[in-house]
Amino acid sequence: MNDDDNDAWQTALGWLMRQHDGDLDEAERQALHAWLAASPGNRAAYREAERLWSLTGLIPPADERH
Amino acid sequence: MDAHEWNAELEDVFANHRLRLCKLATRILGPDQADDVVQDAYLKVSQAQSAFAIKQPLAYACRVVRNLAIDRQRRCQFESTLFRAEEQGAAVAAPTGSPEAIEIDRQAMERVVRALDELPERTRRAFELYRMGGHTQREVAEQLGVSTTLVNFMIRDALSHCRDSLQTG
CATH class of the missing domain: 1.10.1740 (Rna Polymerase Sigma Factor; Chain: A)
Incomplete structure (x- = not known):
């Protein structure tokens, strides 16, 4: 992963966590839209983060699995 | 079973x-x-x-x-x-693109399960509380008795490790 990719990935994770912790306010929504609009790499990173978020949402905690 | x-x-x-x-x-x-x-x-x-x-x-x-x-x-x-x-x-x-449209790929799921199991115990627990438990970072920090900053890093580590597991081989 090059530095740009990693920056985009870390920023995408930041947005995902911010959304999970509570509703975004108007300024934050606009900032997220602007960030997504800024580059295909940003959109790809966000999509990847959402995909992992969806997958991990189906995995029970280790002590509730056999 | x-x-x-x-x-x-x-x-x-x-x-x-x-x-x-x-x-x-x-x-x-x-x-x-x-x-x-x-x-x-x-x-x-x-x-x-x-x-x-x-x-x-x-x-x-x-x-x-x-x-x-x-x-x-x-x-x-x-x-x-x-x-x-x-x-x-x-x-x-x-x-x-809606994540709901994403097909659950069995192989990807198995890799992510393995990746979560590979995490250090506390990191895995933090991630489980956050993701499956639906808690905020602050709540996870309180439950584990660590700083919110550390929780933030642990969740990033967990998701990054899952991502790496899908990209290798």
Whole structure:
């Protein structure tokens, strides 16, 4: 992963966590839209983060699995 | 328990506790989308479950329904804002694609399960509380007795390790 990719990935994770912790306010929504609009790499990173978020949402905690 | 037995148990949970699951979804999303979310949860769980076996199917089903409902609610809010911005002529990115449309890929699921199991114990626990438990970073920090900053790093580490597991080989 090059530095740009990693920056985009870390920023995408930041947005995902911010959304999970509570509703975004108007300024934050606009900032997220602007960030997504800024580059295909940003959109790809966000999509990847959402995909992992969806997958991990189906995995029970280790002590509730056999 | 083999996959066949578990499948039967899963069917039972969704058949016998449908009302309870719908009520759970209704509390988060309102009545209109509740059925749809429960159905979506059933489909996803039946695709995902071959990657692991579950001790408490009902508790698991409840958690998946709740988390899917929360994810959907957040996405609806996000996309309605996006739509409004587009109507106003702002230059915004196209929606990033609905995660709900993503097929559950069994191999990817197995890799991610393994990746989570490889994490240091405390990191895994932090991530489980955050993701499956639906807690905020601050709540996770309180439960584990660590700083919110550390929780933030642990969740990033967990998701990055999962991502790496899908990119190698």
